[in-house]
Amino acid sequence: MSPDASHGEAGANAQWGGRFSAGPAAVMAEINASIGFDRRLWRQDIRGSLAHAAMLARIGVLSAEDAAAIAGGLAAIGEEIAAGRFDFSTDLEDIHMNIEARLTARIGEAGRRLHTARSRNDQVATDFRLWVRDAIDGLDGQTVALMRALATRAAEHAADPMPGFTHLQTAQPVTFGHHLLAYVEMLARDRGRLADCRRRMNECPLGSAALAGTSFPIDRAMTAAALGFDRPTANSLDAVSDRDFALEFLSAGAIAAMHLSRLAEEIVIWCSAPYGFIRLSDAYTTGSSIMPQKRNPDAAELVRAKTGRITGALVGLLTVMKGLPLAYAKDMQEDKQPVFDAADAWALSLAAMEGMVRDLVPDTARMRAQAGAGFATATDLADWLVRAGLPFRDAHHVTGRLVAAAERRGVDLAGLSLDEMRAVEPRITADVYSVLTVEASVASR
Numbered sequence: 360m361s362p363d364a365s366h367g368e369a370g371a372n373a374q375w376g377g378r379f380s381a382g383p384a385a386v387m388a389e390i391n392a393s394i395g396f397d398r399r400l401w402r403q404d405i406r407g408s409l410a411h412a413a414m415l416a417r418i419g420v421l422s423a424e425d426a427a428a429i430a431g432g433l434a435a436i437g438e439e440i441a442a443g444r445f446d447f448s449t450d451l452e453d454i455h456m457n458i459e460a461r462l463t464a465r466i467g468e469a470g471r472r473l474h475t476a477r478s479r480n481d482q483v484a485t486d487f488r489l490w491v492r493d494a495i496d497g498l499d500g501q502t503v504a505l506m507r508a509l510a511t512r513a514a515e516h517a518a519d520p521m522p523g524f525t526h527l528q529t530a531q532p533v534t535f536g537h538h539l540l541a542y543v544e545m546l547a548r549d550r551g552r553l554a555d556c557r558r559r560m561n562e563c564p565l566g567s568a569a570l571a572g573t574s575f576p577i578d579r580a581m582t583a584a585a586l587g588f589d590r591p592t593a594n595s596l597d598a599v600s601d602r603d604f605a606l607e608f609l610s611a612g613a614i615a616a617m618h619l620s621r622l623a624e625e626i627v628i629w630c631s632a633p634y635g636f637i638r639l640s641d642a643y644t645t646g647s648s649i650m651p652q653k654r655n656p657d658a659a660e661l662v663r664a665k666t667g668r669i670t671g672a673l674v675g676l677l678t679v680m681k682g683l684p685l686a687y688a689k690d691m692q693e694d695k696q697p698v699f700d701a702a703d704a705w706a707l708s709l710a711a712m713e714g715m716v717r718d719l720v721p722d723t724a725r726m727r728a729q730a731g732a733g734f735a736t737a738t739d740l741a742d743w744l745v746r747a748g749l750p751f752r753d754a755h756h757v758t759g760r761l762v763a764a765a766e767r768r769g770v771d772l773a774g775l776s777l778d779e780m781r782a783v784e785p786r787i788t789a790d791v792y793s794v795l796t797v798e799a800s801v802a803s804r
Contacts, residue, residue, distance in 0.1 A: 391689075392449045396696050400454050401440050403489035404482070405433050408458070410585035411477055411565060414578050420476065425469040432466040433458070455479050455486075476575035477568065480599040480687045484564040487695065489586065491608050494702045495557045499550055501709040502615070506546045508716040513539040520797045521636065521726035522735060529733030532800045535721055545618040552611035560604030563588035567595035570686035600686040602676065605698050609673035612705050616666040619708050623663040626715060630656045636726050637719045643711075658711045665704040672697035731797040734762045734772055739794040739803065747786050757784045771795075 383391065409430060416426035436458055439445040451457045456479075463470030513536035523533035563583035566572065572595045579591035592598035629636035630644075643658040679693045737758050744754035760783050765772050773795040780787045793799060 388449065391452060393453045393692050393695070394447050394449055394451065394457060396699060397454045397483075398440075398447055398457075399699060400483075400486045400490055400695075401458065402437070403486040403493070404454050404458055405437050406489060406586060407482060407485045407565065408433055408473060410582045412473055413585065414581045415472075415475060417581060418576055418578055420575060421469075421472060425472055428466040428469045429462065429473055432462045432470065435465065436461050453479070453483075455482055476573040476577050477565065478570075478599070480569050481564045481567040481595075484567070484599050484601070485586070487602075487698075488560055488562075488564065488588075488604055491560065491604055491698065492557060492587075494698075495553050495608065498702070498705055498709065499553050501706060501713070502546050502550050502553075505709055505713045505716065506543050508713045509539045509543050509546075512716055512719075513537070513543070516721060516723065518801075519721070519723045519726065520730040520801050522730045522732065529729075529735050531738055532730040532735050532797045534801060535723070535726060539716075542618065542622050545621075546615075549611065549615040549618060552614065553608075556604065556607040556611055558589075559607065561587075561589045562592045562598075563590070564592050564598035564601075566591060567598040570596055570599055596686045600683065600688075600691070602680055602691060602694050605694055606673065606676055606680070609669070609676060609698065609701055612701050613666075613670045613673045616669040616705060616708065619712055620663045620666040622712060623659040626659040626719070627656050627663070630654075630659075634729075635722055636729075637721050639715060640718050640720075643715050643718050658715055662708045662711050665708045668704045669701045672701035727797065730801075731771060734765065736772055736795045736797070736800045737762055739800045740772060740791065742803075743791055743794045744784065744787070747788075749784075749786070 382388075412421060412426050412429045412433075415421040416423055421429070436445065439461075445457075445461070447457055448460075451460050459470065459473060462473065515536070516539070517534060517536035519535045520532045521535045521538060523530045523538070563579065563586055565582045565586075566577050566579040583589070583591045592601075626637065626639070628634055630639060639654070639656055639658075643656070644654045645657045646654065675697050676694055679690055683690055740761065741751070741754045741758040744757055745751050749757065761772060761775065761780060764779060764783065765775050768774070773792060777787070777789055777791075780791065794803065
């Protein structure tokens, strides 16, 4: 979307006004046009134009008749686009000029008055903020749905033990419910970041015009309120050149995608034959073209992969913005595709993950058996020794010797006899066996 020019008579390019006497080269037209992707802003563009026209009518710049014609024309155009009947033109460059040209064709001269006291610079900044705000609201709802799915499964398995890991090595027994709730905490922070982003971005750029504001006596508070913004932006130069809101949105998305990727990785691991902790149905797995026994957790793997696209979008837009002087530069046309792509990938990942969480069937018996493997109750033994009077470092050392003894015999800690334990530490009593079961370990915490 190029910076706004005058309202001059049509020349070689009706959108740029009379300054140009020749049309652009074919490659210039191709690289300059953004309608191929910014058509997604049509709802926001119409909303912004309706608010702008109502404000112009209020201050007397537009007649009531023109304002009514503009409102009716924009509503009809919205219906055309929603129904797939709108003919988007690359020659008109972007969504703003496509809608304005169609409006003028429908209602005549009144359509050409709509752009008074406005530039495509503050127009697109407003539209883009509205789009990101709408995306945030949708993603927040999806995040809540995934949190509820996780919490529901966690409640179902609140008492089912599973091995807890550090370094992917058996550490201590936990429960499957407790493990799932860890992701609820991550998602809650994701929601917090979305809310922070929404609050900071909720200022209206309209009225900033190309970069220096407008000489018309506009009512910026009116348009801001009509569009659900908290206030107008304070500085016109910043308002048209700021894309922090998009960067913050992508930053929140990169962190959220990382969280989803971690859960996806665990699902992949848990589905593998060596673990066998869960099973996904045919709805979220695929087969192999050559190995008939395979059931691949492709949905989880693809959620894991989407992280690269979302993180890449953040890095890409940071790179676009890093060297731009104030105010607007055409580089900023490259802001929307990464945001659109990241938002799509984020939404799809949330939907897929919610589906998998609701679909998965845990093998609680296998998880219970593995929860006690690898001497998972060793910390409980060390804690018991501390309560028996040993300093923790001594208890840690004694427990290590007992683990080594059990390993040599091929048994777990509870498989050692009391005499074998007392040979290492005489203060051990038969009560020690009360803490060496998985259930006792989980219950103690």
